Amino acid sequence: MQHRIQIDPGWLTIAAPITETDLHQHTCWQLVLGHDWQLLLDDQALTGSYVIALAPGVMHALRLSQGVVILLEQQSAVGRWLKQQSAGKSRFSLGCDPALSPDGFRRWIEQQSQTHEVAMDAQISQLLTQLDGCLVADCIKPSQWRAAQVAQQLGWSESHFLHRFKQSMGVPWRPYLKWRRLQCALLALQRGQSATEAAHAAGFSDSAHLSRTFRQQFGLTIRQALRQFL
Known part of the structure; x- marks a missing residue:
């Protein structure tokens, strides 16, 4: 079966229909492109066939008959551009063709956000580069990523690291x-590993811990995700 999820540094793209999810929220910006999507928010239900951007931390449920969901990290140039475009709103529409392919949309939005590239803290940037290594090889064991240990590697106190990281x-x-x-864990599942194997590889205590976290983040069970887009 063809995989319909792509993970790149700062981006996660799901190109597949999604049955209605449970209520959930992300630390990322969420973009929905496509036709006949439905979003259930705290204050109302929205339907449409345009491109909608949803700010980080907004509780929502989603149903998508045909289209693409993109999650973008806040510190990226696109994330910074989206924050500016939002003018403080929790959701807003983007003026582009909702029928664009994922690659076509990425080219469009990266062009829009070119002026929002900023120089990041050099040591935080180096840390992200290390984490990005997990996307092309086996996941680095999570015991190395406890805040106290990362801070020690950087030559900072734990409190200073936590402050600098959130600031960046x-x-x-x-x-x-x-x-x-x-x-x-998604990459491990995509490679055909079991939920238990994926949990161990990504540093969750067991498959139940992974399942709970997965559902909180995506509003779907792992079994539903395997059936729909993995």
Whole structure:
């Protein structure tokens, strides 16, 4: 079966229909492109066939008959551009063709956000590069990523590291690391590993821990995700 999920540094793209999810929220920006999508928010239900951007931390449920969901990290150039475009709103529409392919949309939005590239803290940037290594090889064992150990490697106190990381990334270290571990688990599942194997590879205590975290982040069980887009 052709995989319909792609993970790149700062991006997670799901190109597949999605049955209605449970209520959940992300630390990332979420973009929905396609036709006949439905979003259930705290205050109302939305339907449409345009491109909608949803800010980090917004509780929602989603149903998508045909289209693409993209999750973008806040510190990326696109994430910074989306924050500016939102003008403080929790959701807004983007003026582009909802029928664009994932690659076509990526080219469009990267062109829009070119001026939002910023120089990141050099040591935080180096840390992200190390984490990105998990996307092309076996996941680095998570015991190396405890805040105290990372701070020691950087020559900082733990409190200084946590402050610098949140300042640079817009999200605290612990939820960000959880997000990156989920990406490692997704890649393991995509390679055909079991939930238990994926949990171990990504640093979750067991498959139940992975399952709970997965459902909180995506609003789907692992079994549903395997059936729909993995």
